[in-house]
Amino acid sequence: MGYPFPFQHSDLHGRCADELLQFRNTTNVDLRREITDKWLSSAWDRASRSEHYRHIGNFTKHKFDSITPVNKRTFKESYSAFDAADVASIIKYYETSGTTGVPTPTKRTFEDIVWNYVGVALLWGELVDRSDRSIVLLPSDIAPIGDLIAGCCEIIGSAAVRCYPFTQGIVSWDRMEVLFRNFRPTVIWCAPGTLLQFTRVLRQRKSFDDIASSVVKIMLSGEVVTESLKRSLGHWWKAEVYNASYGSTETGTIAAAGRNGRLNVLEYSFLCELRNDDGEVLPLAEGARGELIISSLHGFARPMLRIATGDAVSITAPESGLHSLEVLGRKEEAILIRDVPYLAGDIENHIYKIPDVTGYLLDMAEGSVTRVIVEQMPDGSSTDHIMQHATRILGDAGIDVRVEVVSQLPITTKSGAGLKNWKRSNILEARK
DSSP: OOSSSSSSSSSHHHHHHHHHHHHHHHOOOHHHHHHHHHHHHHHHHHTTTSSTTTTSSOOOOOHHHTOBBBBBHHHHHHGGGGGOOOOOOOOEEEEOTTTTTTTTEEEHHHHHHHHHHHHOOOOOOOOOOTOOOEEEOOOSSSHHHHHHHHHHHHTOOOEEEOOOTTTTTTTOOOOOOOOHHHHHOOOEEEEHHHHHHHHHHHHHHHHHHHHHTTTOOOEESOOOOOOOHHHHHHHHHHHHEEEEEETTTTTEEEEEETSSSSEEEEEETTEEEEEOTTSOOOOOTTTOOEEEEEEEOOOSSOOSEEEEEEEEEEEEEEEEEEEEEEEEOOOOOOETTTTTTHHHHHHHHHTTSTEEEEEEEEETTTTTTEEEEEEEOTTOHHHHHHHHHHHHHHTEEEEEEEEEEEEEGGGGGGSOOOOOOOOHHHEEOOOO
């Protein structure tokens, strides 16, 4: 089939690309099912070496369909029971941020890394190529996201530099300005909150136009990304903005952006299903909405069979052979506004429709939101202009609460990805 990238780092890279492209390029439903079942059977065998799955026996599709999904909390409390590799046989070691509890150790073998990186690079390579220069404003310490982006850039052939702005003692806003002027990146990889803060800093320093002039693409990752936020960032930076990836430290990358501009489910890397409100586990289907359930097809250090992510998603029709998804937020982080439950994505999609807003806090009392505090862009729209739009936009959405506009919010509201948890950083609860 031919290796689709400029540099082949190993024979395994070539084999992965061949198998993944065979799946993606075929429109034959029966062949796709046959390939998936072959991968799933191998994953089943690897999983049987772990404590949790040691009694599953030989693979059959009927046995797989009868597995009860493992809830995220159960998985995190007994993560080591799912391990099929020890620290002596791995090539990478990570831990989760711990924003939803105790950090979870996560191992990766060479096979884990190659299958994941090649699968993601097949999609990212539709947007980023050898002519691009990538600057990565995402964490590299302990978290896998920095390694993932750097590894995919190497496969694609895009020059890259890492500079997470919250790395104390190494990177500062001053250092980042110098890096941007010297490297002239065409692609920014970052969490939405980090880019919002960087945008504010540059606007305050009157250096935004110069720094932004080379950037043509922005790849967001690490947090919920809404269409309205993408539009705002695209307008300010005069760049194409993409929701680059969705996944977690534990699972690896489940979906990635491609030429269609959407988050495409890596159906050649995961068998994804949805659990609806009635508890039924169903295949992906256009228009469906529910909790995402995943089974890793190429998991080696920690094979996963029907693990519940805890994330609510909606599914759109396949393009280029892959379903697309929109991440709505973590189910357990739903909050009430006038007795109506909202997820992070529901709220942010309305808030970032307000012009020149770079952040927000939700003030809660007795379990419900009573006030929305929005942060205005330096040198942006006036307070009155923002207030008028905020009142109208939130009112039209049924979010009938008091609105306030401030010039600056705590940096914790937008420190980005590994440092934050949406409910901890964007919710202000009254002390009892």
